[in-house]
Amino acid sequence: MWNSIEGAPREAMEALQARRLRDMVSRVHHLVPFYRERFREAGVSPADIVSVSDLARLPFTTKQDLRDHYPFGLFAAPLSQVVRIHSSSGTTGKPTVVGYTAHDLDVWKEVMARTFRMAGVGPGDVVHNAYGYGLFTGGLGFHYGAEAVGAAIIPSGGGFTKRQLLLMKDFGATVLCCTPSFALHLSEVAREEGYSIREDFRIRAGFFGAEPASEGLRAAVRDAWGIEYHETYGLSEIIGPGVAASCPHGRLHINEDHFLPEVIDPATGQPLPYGEEGELVLTTVSKQALPIIRYRTRDITCLHPEPCPCGRTLISMESVKGRSDDMLIVNGVNVFPSQVEHVLTKVEGLTPNYVIVLEKKGVLDRLEVWVEVDERTFDDGIGALEGLKKRLESEMLNELYINVRVKLVEPKTLERSMGKAQRIVDKREVKTAS
Amino acid sequence: MSIKERYAVKQLSIFLENRKGRLLEVTEALKNADINIRALAMAESAEFGILRLVVNNPELARNILSSGGFTVRLQDVFAVEVDDTPGSFCGVVRALSNADVNIDYTYAFVGGSHKAVLVFRVPEELLEKALVAVRDAGLGLVAPQFFYR
CATH class of the missing domain: 3.30.70.260 (ACT domain)
Incomplete structure (x- = not known):
């Protein structure tokens, strides 16, 4: 255990949570006009919030709220105190922006250190980090966590699979961090390249997250590498990776001294008792730059408060079972159908008739967008059509942060092949974690 | 009458996915409307093709194909x-x-x-x-x- 709070008695935890919650609520009420207004609408004042059980009196915050206050409208710290800004793709064009003060980065480092300690990672370990660096929170989140526990970090980032394998072998990496599907992809390429996974690599544990993984995929990664599989859960709006991580007993512990979890009925917004499945709602109680009250994660899960044999008393959540909205997770990147539509409508004359087709190409996801070509867009020339396709692909990359294959199809093809107006065809075997 | 009006010929361009039976559907639609194809050329890429036709009645052919769900353009x-x-x-x-x-x-x-x-x-x-x-x-x-x- 990295911090004794992870095994603290319930009363101590709740007392800490209540104190932090009160501070945070009065802070956002004072500093963020959005929250002041929302509190007023909900008829609640900071004085009403005494204990964690009062959480349900507070209004929800959604991704849309973040977007509506792009870029810094929900920040509770002046920009002069912000030392890092990350951003993820938004639902309709505008990205969501998250900021961190130096204190926030310490919180992040702390929860990521706890994550790494789930596998006892520390000095002497070599952590190969294949999460994307950059605006995505994955890369830097794991990076600073590994440094905090004293491990040597290899900031590999995504892509270049063969070179990654070479570095993992030559640098003697002991810990692997990436999406579960990339972990499996790495093992397959390793085999193709003639590596002996057991003899050539020293990987003993992995931290896998950013996308849902079925038990089948998890088992495949575990077996392919012969390692301890640690699941990680997080979202940039809350902090990035580090919201929860699984212990050697496979329980996904939430760092609830920083992020208060609730599970609600997504239809009514009513809190549900422990053990019941619903949408996870998180409240940050220690962050300064972007504190968020009751954030609707849209992730479906349930909570279990029972203490764990690992010694942690932190509440645990089940692996995410699905989404309560139409968000897709493609190789770890969040994609909304509305983003695809946004790109298409930017191209003059293009029919908004499209279908998103998700497939597995090997073990990785492939996203195709089938777009109908109508008489306004159809230019008599292969070059013009290829140009349209290229332009759409590059706009999609720009907007969605992932490679999308665009396929131009005839009108009515979509209904013909799909049977009905259906925007998303997910042919991936692993759709949700279960 | 300008030289363009005198000599421009209307050509139909039809967008076709590379899909089995699609060319047959185009030609059948034209046959059923009694349209005669006077000249043709096919351009192709990996995923789709463009069928170019000069026919005896381009306006009729365009209407027939357009209402048949094809993406068609008439060009000079x-x-x-x-x-x-x-x-x-x-x-x-x-x-x-x-x-x-x-x-x-x-x-x-x-x-x-x-x-x-x-x-x-x-x-x-x-x-x-x-x-x-x-x-x-x-x-x-x-x-x-x-x-x-």
Whole structure:
């Protein structure tokens, strides 16, 4: 255990949570006009919030709220105190922006250190980090966590699979961090390249997250590498990776001294008792730059408060079972159908008739967008059509942060092949974690 | 009557996915409407193709195909009749080249009595210039009535 709070008695935890919650609520009420207004609408004042059980009196915050206050409208710290800004793709064009003060980065480092300690990672370990660096929170989140526990970090980032394998072998990496599907992809390429996974690599544990993984995929990664599989859960709006991580007993512990979890009925917004499945709602109680009250994660899960044999008393959540909205997770990147539509409508004359087709190409996801070509867009020339396709692909990359294959199809093809107006065809075997 | 009005020929371009049976559907629709195909060319890429047709009744053909769910466009091309002998094609291309007219694409068919007909598509804004260049080179432009019958 990295911090004794992870095994603290319930009363101590709740007392800490209540104190932090009160501070945070009065802070956002004072500093963020959005929250002041929302509190007023909900008829609640900071004085009403005494204990964690009062959480349900507070209004929800959604991704849309973040977007509506792009870029810094929900920040509770002046920009002069912000030392890092990350951003993820938004639902309709505008990205969501998250900021961190130096204190926030310490919180992040702390929860990521706890994550790494789930596998006892520390000095002497070599952590190969294949999460994307950059605006995505994955890369830097794991990076600073590994440094905090004293491990040597290899900031590999995504892509270049063969070179990654070479570095993992030559640098003697002991810990692997990436999406579960990339972990499996790495093992397959390793085999193709003639590596002996057991003899050539020293990987003993992995931290896998950013996308849902079925038990089948998890088992495949575990077996392919012969390692301890640690699941990680997080979202940039809350902090990035580090919201929860699984212990050697496979329980996904939430760092609830920083992020208060609730599970609600997504239809009514009513809190549900422990053990019941619903949408996870998180409240940050220690962050300064972007504190968020009751954030609707849209992730479906349930909570279990029972203490764990690992010694942690932190509440645990089940692996995410699905989404309560139409968000897709493609190789770890969040994609909304509305983003695809946004790109298409930017191209003059293009029919908004499209279908998103998700497939597995090997073990990785492939996203195709089938777009109908109508008489306004159809230019008599292969070059013009290829140009349209290229332009759409590059706009999609720009907007969605992932490679999308665009396929131009005839009108009515979509209904013909799909049977009905259906925007998303997910042919991936692993759709949700279960 | 401008040279464009006299010699522009309406060509149908039909967007086709590379899918089994699709070409059959186009040709059947035309057959059922009693439309005669006078010239054709097919352009293809890995995923789709463009079928280009000169037919005896382009407006009718367009309506038939359009209501049949095809993506169709009508565009202006022009045709030149040449002797079916070596160098004839070269002569037309040279005339266009001398006039700085780019050719988007061209296709041809063999006509009657040792003649061949060449169809050219050039950028819209260069069509008039192309027609003048071909005419001034003493080459035989083909009036659309040749096809529309």
